[in-house]
Amino acid sequence: MSGLEELSREELIALAGALAGRVTALEQENGELRERVTRLERLISRNSGNSGMPSSGDDLPGKPQPKAKPAKPAKGGVKRRPGKQSGAPGTHLAWSDDPDERVEHFPAGTCGCGADLAGAVDLGVTARHQQIEVPLMTATRIQHDLHTVACRCGKVHAATRPQGVPAAPVSLGINLQAWCVYLMVAHAIPVHRCAELVASLTGAAPSAGFVHGMIARAAQAVEQTNLRIRTLLTLAYVVCCDETPIRVGAAKAKRYLLVACTDRYTWYMLGERTLASFKKFIIADLSGVIVHDRYQNYDSPELGERDHQLCAAHLLRDLEDCAETHPGAAWPRQIQTALRGLIHAANLAREQGKDGMDVGTKAMWINSFRHGVRIGLSEVRRIPGAAKTVTQPIGRVLLEVLRDREADVLRFAHDLRIPATNNQPA
Template identity: 90%
Template sequence: MSGLEELSREELIALARALAGQVGALEKENGELRERVARLERLISRNSGNSGMPSSGDDLPGKPQPKAKPAKGGKGGKRRPGKQPGAPGTYLAWSYDPDERVEHFPAGRCGCGADLAQAVDLGVTARHQQIEVPLMTAATIQHDLHTVACECGKVHAAARPEGVPAAPVSLGVNLQAWCVYLMVAHAIPVHRCVELIASLTGAVPSAGFVHGMITRAAKAVEQANVRIRALLTLAYVVCCDETPIRVGAAKAKRYLLVACTDRYTWYMLGDRTLASFKRFVIADLSGVIVHDRYQNYDSPELGERDHQLCAAHLLRDLEDCAETYPGAAWPLQIQTALRGLIHAANLAREQGKDGMHAGTKAMWINSFRHGVRIGLSEIRRIPGPAKTVTQPIGRVLLEVLRDREADVLRFAHDLRIPPTNNQAERDVRPAKTQQKISGRLRSQTTTEHRYAIRGYLSTAAKHGADVMTAIRNALLGRAWMPPDPTPA
């Protein structure tokens, strides 16, 4: 404070005002830093248990692990490996019509010195069946097309067999089907596909030929995908989802959109813009859409329809609220009510009933509504326009639960509607697996072809068709077609 005594009253006032301005600036900066730290802490706290992040991100440095799920039996609530309670069992069944029988006799000599080959056969005393696959070796099959002359003088030439092109030497349709299957169904890169086929069969197709099979197969299943898309538009309920994928340039990010049921799968490569969603199948759907609350699904430009908001996403958002407000009871109450309704709906569906028990449904819905009201009373809305005011964590979620209760609980009133879009999550997972294995996809056109084939194969598998047969027949010009839906 040396020298302050020599300052005049006016100078001291000016100095105090300057210091007050600096303090105000520091307080403002400190407040901004606190908000920034809070945002960063919240960002770091996101994981697969309290947000839509994939579980693969839980292992990133600094990420907290998701909380353990409620115990469902067993010690500590941990799921045992192998078959789960209630899951259908599998076993190796005895075949009464084996493909091959191999007779085995004792060989060598008896202790008395006699040759056992001359011994009396007393019959079979033990039988053992083993399921085995033959060793695959590519065989070169030459097709000699003969020409014959009839007595009348006409000459007739033999036609090429199905699947044999006009080229002098070609790869058979079975090998072609293996190439498509390995690349599309199992995300095996082209050169590794060549190596794998060479190891398994001895045939060595070129990398260019193998890569070209994606385009050929996509063209072969084109009409099947047209039919799949048309049948989806007629479905009573459709699950939708989207996931980012890297296509083309190293930093180019697109989105793979999927619309599916337990019978059909259809993919489209696009982005998360409304223009892309207009090209998506959603605009033509007539049934209920199950989705993750992304805003484009609710756009009036896509038409009016019924929605089911994914309960799995809602439960994760509520888990975020439980972690943000550890002393609040409403997040757990709403979670418990949602899980109770899901369990009751699944149980009624398994028992072949048209709906869940009325008393059970009323109890859980009442608990759900009370939890929402309590949450709204504790997490107050901040007045102001949405673009400039950030609402407290959980406030917007609670308003969705209140204002869109019909879309949240639609599954509880109609058992045909699933509570989650897990079907879409499963159908979009191959794209995430592919990126882990191969990284980005080099061409947008090839990516579109890849998922056209994938949608065809997924739909065929859902109908119980053999995938390899579906590929082979498509390459022969006889693509598998989904049958007409059974009337409800």
């Protein structure tokens, strides 16, 4: 640097101090940038395989696809065949002795001798084939003519309009209305597409406004049924709960669809992921075990105390995140294997009609689970400091949950009435 030789000792010391301060500032800035890059890389790496992110988000630009699940080992060394597997319930087209329609087929034309086969002797049916078919679906216009009659006494009587037929001159029938509701609610088909689909399949042309209005009308029709389902859920031994983001309204505002269900009943509530919404939700009224994804509101003391089962599917995805973050560690895979082993043993015991899984198998997997948690806690150390000011290493909080809430993690292994996940059929 030109001119340095002309500086005095004191000036050189001052310059060196200034440069040292600048280097320190650059190192701090570099550290902050490195931390930001790490956070961004982590956000980009999130997918349905290592987080609670829905699978629909895996197709977003820049998102890595979830890692393929390892193939299950073949039983007896035999490669797993495609299609239905051994032991799985099968489906087939069964023969019916009472078909809805019979169509007789006779040979037509002439015989080699020149005789017309129409006059041939019928020797009976020699082959039978059944085909399951649906009729061509076309909308049928039904006109209801309401007659008025006069009695001999002179009194006049008018026929009443049939139930389900509105006062309007032309309306859509109850079956067509049910189709619209089914397509929108059960299959999440948008309103305009639902109207187009009904028109394509039946020839009827309901307006988008009419189709949209069916949602509110259907909700009013099942209001009492919903209240009964809610009551039955509050009395259930175990209830699975979840919350799913959903866009609603013209402004596409983000709301949450709160779900409570058993293998028989499902109850929905549109709300927020706030404690206020959860207070309106069914949680506070439940008397049984609740299966959930560890969202903090489920554990709020304001909603009462009850037994919990932490969803194993969410735990396995979080452990997958740990395996990717700590590629050299064995504990994430060990805990995953132990959880999957317990889930399999519980499912097998249910299929066999047993009250509990094999004691030795359960003890083996629980022991493996506990050892994996201890190893993880020893390798992923907690950083001292307040939770609001210190970000713990990936996996540390999860490991503490697995250690401190083992009863809530493994409750399904001790009571086969409790499912391991909140992914119940609904």
